[in-house]
Amino acid sequence: MAALARLFKTQFPFLLRRSLSTTTTTATVSEIQPQRQRPNSSILFPLTDDPKGSRNFQWVFLGCPGVGKGTYAGRLSSLLGVPHIATGDLVREELSSSGPLSHQLEEIVNQGKLVSDEIIFNLLSKRLEAGESKGESGFILDGFPRTIRQSEILDEATEIDLVINLKLREDVLIEKCLGRRICSECGKSFNLASINAKAENGYPEITMAPLLPPPQCSSKLITRADDTEPVVRERLRIYKEQSEPVEDYYRKQGKLMEFDLPGGIPESWPKLLEALNLDDYGDKRSAAA
Numbered sequence: 275m276a277a278l279a280r281l282f283k284t285q286f287p288f289l290l291r292r293s294l295s296t297t298t299t300t301a302t303v304s305e306i307q308p309q310r311q312r313p314n315s316s317i318l319f320p321l322t323d324d325p326k327g328s329r330n331f332q333w334v335f336l337g338c339p340g341v342g343k344g345t346y347a348g349r350l351s352s353l354l355g356v357p358h359i360a361t362g363d364l365v366r367e368e369l370s371s372s373g374p375l376s377h378q379l380e381e382i383v384n385q386g387k388l389v390s391d392e393i394i395f396n397l398l399s400k401r402l403e404a405g406e407s408k409g410e411s412g413f414i415l416d417g418f419p420r421t422i423r424q425s426e427i428l429d430e431a432t433e434i435d436l437v438i439n440l441k442l443r444e445d446v447l448i449e450k451c452l453g454r455r456i457c458s459e460c461g462k463s464f465n466l467a468s469i470n471a472k473a474e475n476g477y478p479e480i481t482m483a484p485l486l487p488p489p490q491c492s493s494k495l496i497t498r499a500d501d502t503e504p505v506v507r508e509r510l511r512i513y514k515e516q517s518e519p520v521e522d523y524y525r526k527q528g529k530l531m532e533f534d535l536p537g538g539i540p541e542s543w544p545k546l547l548e549a550l551n552l553d554d555y556g557d558k559r560s561a562a563a
């Protein structure tokens with residue numbers, strides 16, 4: 275992790291130039307990083323198939339806005355004892371500070387656009403360095419990488435063990451984003467939406483109960499400025515354009531685990547643990563809740 279932070283910080287201009295000079299077709303990607311074709315079953319779970327010796331897990335969460343990357347990455351982080359690093363949170367922290375970048379970031383984020391790679395790598399290396407000084411190792415990344423170029427730079431810096439791709443139908447994603455609320459005091463995320471989406475267009479019916487705040491948070495709820503319908507639709511468009519190719523990038527490396535969310539947290543969390551071969555971590559589950 276120390277090496278990763280240093281590499282992002284000192285080598286970023288070099289790595290970026292190198293990835294810019296490389297076309298990003300899938301054929302080229304496979305030349306840069308030899309494909310590790312593993313059968314699907316061996317993706318199931320790196321705890322028993324430890325390719326990395328003594329270092330901690332280095333996982334990535336992919337998925338559209340509102341799918342629940344933060345929720346499930348946060349739970350796995352508590353369960354496995356590795357830090358959950360969400361670039362969206364790093365961007366929002368910088369935005370709410372009075373730092374020099376905050377105005378520039380506000381405009382980009384509130385339009386649903388992606389922040390420049392340079393800013394993201396700077397925020398990420400600062401976060402990794404802070405973690406290193408606290409003795410952290412490994413990571414569960416959420417919201418990064420979000421473009422092929424970011425994935426290539428990450429691959430130059432370190433090896434990713436597993437990529438979990440969370441999936442939900444688009445109408446539900448929009449409802450979830452619009453229902454999302456955050457407690458301005460403790461930072462916890464809640465959802466006021468009660469979702470009852472009928473089976474249609476080949477999608478099964480899906481129901482999700484609201485995730486309501488406790489009384490101490492309910493008067494302090496705020497909505498993210500980018501959780502309005504037009505901005506959510508723009509974020510989904512940008513995800514399809516820039517981030518969906520990242521799914522294919524990792525699929526070709528044999529590292530992608532697809533996970534269709536069957537419902538809300540009570541239905542999805544045990545199934546996710548099962549897919550990850552972590553379901554015998556029963557008593558730790560409640561600790562992560």
Ligand code: ADP
Nearest residue numbers: 339340361362365383387388389394417418420
């Ligand atoms: P989402 O709910 O859309 O997944 P996030 O909380 O991950 O949103 O990110 C919020 C915003 O922060 C993004 O819309 C984007 O402007 C910026 N951002 C976060 N991560 C990245 C990244 N890896 N590259 C570029 N911009 C990013």
